[in-house]
Amino acid sequence: MERPQQKNAQYFLEKLIGYNSVSANSNLDLIDFTEDYLTELGFRCERISNPEGTKANLWASIGPLDTEGYILSGHTDVVPVDGQDWQTDPFQMVEKDGKLFGRGSCDMKGFLACVLAKAPAIAKANLQVPFHLAFSFDEEVGCLGVRYLLEALQAKQFKAKACFIGEPTEMQVVVAHKSKASYRAVFSGVSCHSSLAPQGLNAVSYAAKLVAKLDSMAAQMAAGRQDTLYDLPFSTAHVGVFNGGTALNIVPDQAEVVFEFRVLPEENLHAYVEEIKKYAFDVLLPEMKQKHQDAGIEIIPYSEIPGLNTRGDAEVVTLAKQLCGRNDHAKVAYGTEGGLFQSMLDIPVVVVGPGAIEQAHKPDEFIKISELEKCEAFLDRLLAKACA
Numbered sequence: 001m002e003r004p005q006q007k008n009a010q011y012f013l014e015k016l017i018g019y020n021s022v023s024a025n026s027n028l029d030l031i032d033f034t035e036d037y038l039t040e041l042g043f044r045c046e047r048i049s050n051p052e053g054t055k056a057n058l059w060a061s062i063g064p065l066d067t068e069g070y071i072l073s074g075h076t077d078v079v080p081v082d083g084q085d086w087q088t089d090p091f092q093m094v095e096k097d098g099k100l101f102g103r104g105s106c107d108m109k110g111f112l113a114c115v116l117a118k119a120p121a122i123a124k125a126n127l128q129v130p131f132h133l134a135f136s137f138d139e140e141v142g143c144l145g146v147r148y149l150l151e152a153l154q155a156k157q158f159k160a161k162a163c164f165i166g167e168p169t170e171m172q173v174v175v176a177h178k179s180k181a182s183y184r185a186v187f188s189g190v191s192c193h194s195s196l197a198p199q200g201l202n203a204v205s206y207a208a209k210l211v212a213k214l215d216s217m218a219a220q221m222a223a224g225r226q227d228t229l230y231d232l233p234f235s236t237a238h239v240g241v242f243n244g245g246t247a248l249n250i251v252p253d254q255a256e257v258v259f260e261f262r263v264l265p266e267e268n269l270h271a272y273v274e275e276i277k278k279y280a281f282d283v284l285l286p287e288m289k290q291k292h293q294d295a296g297i298e299i300i301p302y303s304e305i306p307g308l309n310t311r312g313d314a315e316v317v318t319l320a321k322q323l324c325g326r327n328d329h330a331k332v333a334y335g336t337e338g339g340l341f342q343s344m345l346d347i348p349v350v351v352v353g354p355g356a357i358e359q360a361h362k363p364d365e366f367i368k369i370s371e372l373e374k375c376e377a378f379l380d381r382l383l384a385k386a387c388a
Helices: 009-018 028-041 105-124 146-155 194-199 203-222 269-291 315-324 338-345 369-387
Strands: 044-049 056-062 070-075 094-096 099-101 131-136 162-165 173-177 179-188 236-244 254-263 296-305 329-332 349-351 366-368
Touching: 009 105, 009 369, 028 044, 028 056, 028 105, 028 131, 044 146, 056 146, 070 105, 070 369, 099 105, 099 369, 105 131, 105 366, 105 369, 131 146, 146 338, 162 315, 162 338, 173 315, 179 203, 179 269, 203 236, 203 254, 203 269, 254 269, 269 296, 315 349, 315 369, 338 349, 366 369
Parallel strands: 070 131, 070 162, 162 349, 173 329
Antiparallel strands: 044 056, 056 131, 094 099, 099 366, 173 349, 179 254, 179 296, 236 254
């Protein structure tokens, strides 16, 4: 039987895609495979699970642990395929025209596959500094799982030279991303027949006022602070879901608004959150209660992700550019676990990985084989640096 460590990144990508690690599912079968493989190579592995024990982060280290080293980090979960029109089985890798198709191929099992393919070389090398591999869960639903890992590392006062988050950037060095907070606002009104509408309290009408306020805030954000290194250079407010009402002749007593803020890391995310809460509770709610004391508003947090903000002249950025063989860097609007590594552990972070973010979350997701090759070259140069 051929040993796994003799395989390349495509082999590991096929294995990883084969695990249906959609965030709603457990990732333990994928973690079992990865831990067994890395343990056989000599990595010291530790699982940090969720309280239910149904999912786990994997932390694998090798090399001298009395000095600071490098973290290679990525998430094991993927987004669902429900309702998407795939031409192939999303959980079976298919190669065509230099591309590898499958759910998670670029976001972000491609990076994990490259790391696993290079693990034997890392294990055999004369490391002067350690490598740490961080495989997390539930990134796609708010960067939830990695927080358990980072809390455990905090307790150990863990430090590292640099952390590389392998999200798909086409191997461009990304130094910053926006912070994000998402919420669900629930409006409770009073129902009645629509012919007697003034006797009720229309929850949809008041929810619509919150939507209008968010739209007004979005316009102010667009006219405010700009950073042209981002693909979208300003902070944003967005409403993704608006539900309410059951029939035209019934005044709706319930409405729901799901919204988010994505804010430049230099700006105060919580100031925007407090502004919308103040409007809801100090303006809308008193007006609602004046009509009906049973009226109510709840604003329930969904998730929050801190921004990443690494200086363009930081040592980790210079190193990443050397490893990538390019001189430019970028900033992105989407969130990553990088902001948590930076804020919770005070570790220098950049985001750099194979694949294009434009392919993520879509049907027929793919990664180019050439992207895997570029990532493997990056890891080869980092390994040489760790042995120098």
